[in-house]
Amino acid sequence: MEALRLSEPDxxxxxxxxxxxxxxDVVDPLLDRHSAPVTIALxxxxxxxxxxxxxxxxxxxxLNSFVENPKRFFNLPLNPEITARPDMMGLAVRCPVMxxxxxxxxxxxxxxxxxxxxxxxxxxxxxxxxxxxxxxxPETYIQLDTSKTPFTSNCVLSGxxxxxGATTTARSELKGxxxxxxxxNDCLLRFNSEPRNFYIGSLDNIxxxxxxxxxxxxxxxxxNNTTVxxxxxxxxxxxxxxxxxxxxxxxxxxxxQKPVKYLLTETKHKx
Numbered sequence: 361m362e363a364l365r366l367s368e369p370d371x372x373x374x375x376x377x378x379x380x381x382x383x384x385d386v387v388d389p390l391l392d393r394h395s396a397p398v399t400i401a402l403x404x405x406x407x408x409x410x411x412x413x414x415x416x417x418x419x420x421x422x423l424n425s426f427v428e429n430p431k432r433f434f435n436l437p438l439n440p441e442i443t444a445r446p447d448m449m450g451l452a453v454r455c456p457v458m459x460x461x462x463x464x465x466x467x468x469x470x471x472x473x474x475x476x477x478x479x480x481x482x483x484x485x486x487x488x489x490x491x492x493x494x495x496x497x498p499e500t501y502i503q504l505d506t507s508k509t510p511f512t513s514n515c516v517l518s519g520x521x522x523x524x525g526a527t528t529t530a531r532s533e534l535k536g537x538x539x540x541x542x543x544x545n546d547c548l549l550r551f552n553s554e555p556r557n558f559y560i561g562s563l564d565n566i567x568x569x570x571x572x573x574x575x576x577x578x579x580x581x582x583x584n585n586t587t588v589x590x591x592x593x594x595x596x597x598x599x600x601x602x603x604x605x606x607x608x609x610x611x612x613x614x615x616x617q618k619p620v621k622y623l624l625t626e627t628k629h630k631x
């Protein structure tokens with residue numbers, strides 16, 4: 361199984377916001393608006409649009425239902441009673457119509473947008489781009505469907521390839537919702553006992569083949585602030601290619617000094 365590699369050709373200006381939620385979370389477009397939110401993680405079922413913006417789901421079944429007729433899940437006009445989840449104000453994104461090579465822009469109150477049922481949004485460079493998106497159909501701009509092409513990475517200890525969307529994948533969760541993924545419980549426990557044994561370098565030393573989740577929304581485990589991942593985002597590179605992302609180099613430094621402080625939970629492998 362070949363790992364997905366998303367490239368990023370130029371710099372995205374990064375921004376961050378103080379989150380109004382404990383984690384970056386959303387409500388599945390197919391569920392009741394008052395349903396329990398879904399925490400955003402790499403193993404969360406998701407559609408990645410051109411420009412790397414994403415829509416998240418509680419299950420692959422709901423994702424597949426959305427793809428069958430995605431236009432019916434966009435609210436026109438916007439429903440002001442629905443709270444935006446997650447709050448993306450101040451963050452840098454690319455337009456789904458103009459695509460991966462387009463110039464990024466910072467989201468503000470005037471940014472053209474489409475509201476997905478239950479409060480997720482897609483942001484656009486112009487109203488013309490919204491018209492084009494709806495005229496051609498949202499499915500035209502889907503770059504990745506994780507129900508068909510799951511994200512894959514490599515275990516931090518063994519180097520074995522693992523499927524991040526599998527319920528059997530062992531993982532450690534950090535404060536803020538980022539995860540480190542493993543092939544088995546033994547690797548998970550060894551990592552949790554001393555994470556610093558598995559650092560391999562800084563941003564400048566990332567090998568070309570490392571997966572980089574461009575456009576992914578993360579919470580810094582130290583500050584709990586939200587940011588969007590670009591190739592300039594501060595990170596700790598772990599052995600075999602996984603990374604942990606941070607809002608600033610100051611919070612990265614705090615994490616390095618005592619990483620166990622920010623480990624929250626573990627989900628063990630189910631044989």
